[in-house]
Amino acid sequence: MRGPHNILRLIRTAATFERTGALGVVLDAMNAPISIRIVTRVFGWPMRWLGYKGDPEMPPVTRALTALGPAYIKFGQVLSTRPDMVGDDLALQLRVLQDKLPPFARDVAKATVEEELGQPADEIFSEFSEPVAAASIAQVHKARLVSSGEEVAVKVLRPGIERAFRKDIDAFYFAAWSIELLSPSSRRLMPQVVIEHFDHMVTGELDLRSEASAASEFAENTAGDANFQVPLADWEFSGKRVMTLDWADGLPLGDNAALDAAGHNRTALGERVLQLFLSHALRDGYFHADMHQGNLKVAANGDIIAYDFGIMGRIDEYTRRVYAEILIGFIQRDYKRVAVVHFEAGYVPADRDVDEFAQALRAVGEPIFGMDASQISMGRLFQYLFEVTERFGMETRTELILLQRTMVVVEGVARSLDPHLNIWEVAHPVVEDYIKTNLGPRAILRDLAKTARVLARFGPELPKLAEAALMQQTAQQPLPASPSRRHAAMYILLGAGIAGAGFMLSALLGA
Structure with missing residues (x-):
């Protein structure tokens, strides 16, 4: 961690925002008080010449973020989906960051293809277009395979990214x-x-082999999802810095005028985007974690097409159940249930009062449910929930960071399609269906069957494990040893009993 270098980088960040005029736009979007505006001007003006100039043809904030580099561009992409937070004008400016950044030359892309795949691009592709989309990390070309004549999309990393x-x-x-x-x-x-x-x-996003693998897994998981498409990768012509996928045509999900002209129902599309995300996260535990408008298109038949699988999220089954219970608790305004789930999951320290926490959660939920549908926001919920959990000593749950961030982005996408979309009503059936499928009696039987299968695999080892446990207990507690022996024997018998019951349950469930 190079201190001086990084200090200069952060100073230049502030100076770039000042020099490009972005600082004033951000302060206006945040409705910053006059005191903050004065302080930032007093300290920002003398440093402005340390900042990057950027492209003067771009709007101020877009200009600043593109000048600062790809990580800042990623941040801008997230904000572009939240007009409710940054305002419609700024969100529209930032949308340029999704797939309309300045491209690099086609010849550079073809040279990267040759270097990565070991043969000239012209021997692989009979056609290779100018860039059709350029984002923070890579750009995409439309091409045609020499071998099959199929149209494909070729994604190439930016030089030096x-x-x-x-x-x-x-x-x-x-x-x-x-x-x-x-x-x-x-x-x-x-x-x-x-x-x-x-x-x-x-x-992970900088290795396109990982993205190709993610696209393959995501396509398998979602094969049965109606009105949803995932382009497949061509492994023969993919590598670390180049990826070739099926070509899929569609209208950008962020172009409302084009969607209206084509006769698409934007309200239905907004609902579908939100429900697809929740279904993937809860049902599969594997979700597209970069679902901004630049990565989503609408096919002529109304299907939603997903692109760019560089950032995918994965959550385990236990965390999915916790998350679903928290969501359904808020949807049903059952704040005691939400509080208990937080305590059971260990999210809140056990020495805190569960009823007091439930009361604090009520103060989070009730104002939101009293709002007009156009004002109900997951982003606002997370903001209020953050303030409450801080009071109760809850630590940041790293396994939920990406999930919550993506939820906010997806909500922004849905809201951009229909500002009056009721987020809770759309989410309710998906979450409720997951609860019924995964937290009912049948789910308990499945869990027992899984546990039994694991124990059964250790069947041949049980005598040795029992002997080791008994010897350890005898060495630690020579007198009296019999209770420990009895406990060990009980554990072994319990394990064997569960294993036997599990085999019967497996048969009954068809597992």
Whole structure:
């Protein structure tokens, strides 16, 4: 962690926002008080010449973020989906960051293809277009395979992108370390762990082989989802810096005028996007974690097409059940249930009062449910929930960071299609169906069957495990040893009983 280098990077960040005029736009969007505006101007003006100039043809905020580099662009992409937070004008400006950034030359892309795949691009592709989309990490070309004549999309990483990201992330690590040092109360939020999580995501996104694998798994999981398409990767013509996928035509999900002209129902599309995300997260535990408008299109038949699988989220079955119970508790306004789930999952320290926590959660939920449908927001819920959990000593749950962030982005996408969409009503049937399927009696039987199968695999080892346990207990407690022996024997018999019951349950369930 190079201190001086990172300090300069953060100073230049502030200076770039000042120099490009972005700082004033951000302060206006935040309705910043006059005191904040005065302080930022007093300190920002003398440093403005340390900032990057950027492209003067771009709007101020877009200009600043593109000048600062890919990590900042990623941040802007998230904000572009939240007009309720940054305003319609700024959200529209930031949408350029999703897939309309300045491209690099086609010849550079073809040279990357040759270097990565070991043969000239013209021997693989009979056609290779100019860039059709350019984002923060890579750009896409439309091409045609020599071998089959099929149209494909060829994704190529930007030159030097790995080094650029590394520089930004180093500065973010330094900022997180500084925050923890200067503000001990922030340590419960684990800023450095959050950056580490982001670092891991970005590292995966910079290896297109990982993205091809993610696309393959995602396609398998969602094969039965109606009105949803995932382009498949061609492994023969994919590598670390190049990926070839099926070509899929569609209208950008962020172009409302084009969607209206084509006769698509934007309200239905907004509902579908939100329900697809919740279904993938809860049902599969594997979800697209970068679902902004630039990565979603609408086919002529109304299908939603997903692109760009560089950032995918994965949550285990237990966490999915906890998350679903929290959501359904808020939807049903059962705040005691939400509180109990937090305690059972260990999210809130056990020495806190569950009824007091439930009352605090009521103060979070009730104002939101009293709002007009257009004002109900998952983002607002998470903001209020954050304030409450801080009071009760809840630490940041790293396994939920990506899930919650994506939920906010998806909500923004749905809201951009229909500002009056009632998020809770749309989410309710998906979450309720998951609860019925995974938390009822049949789910308990399935869990017992899984446990039994695991125990059964250790069947041949049980005598040795029992002997080792008895010998350890005898060595530690020579007198009296019999209770420990009895306990060990009970555990072994219990395990054997569960295993036997499990085999019967497996047969009954068809597992």
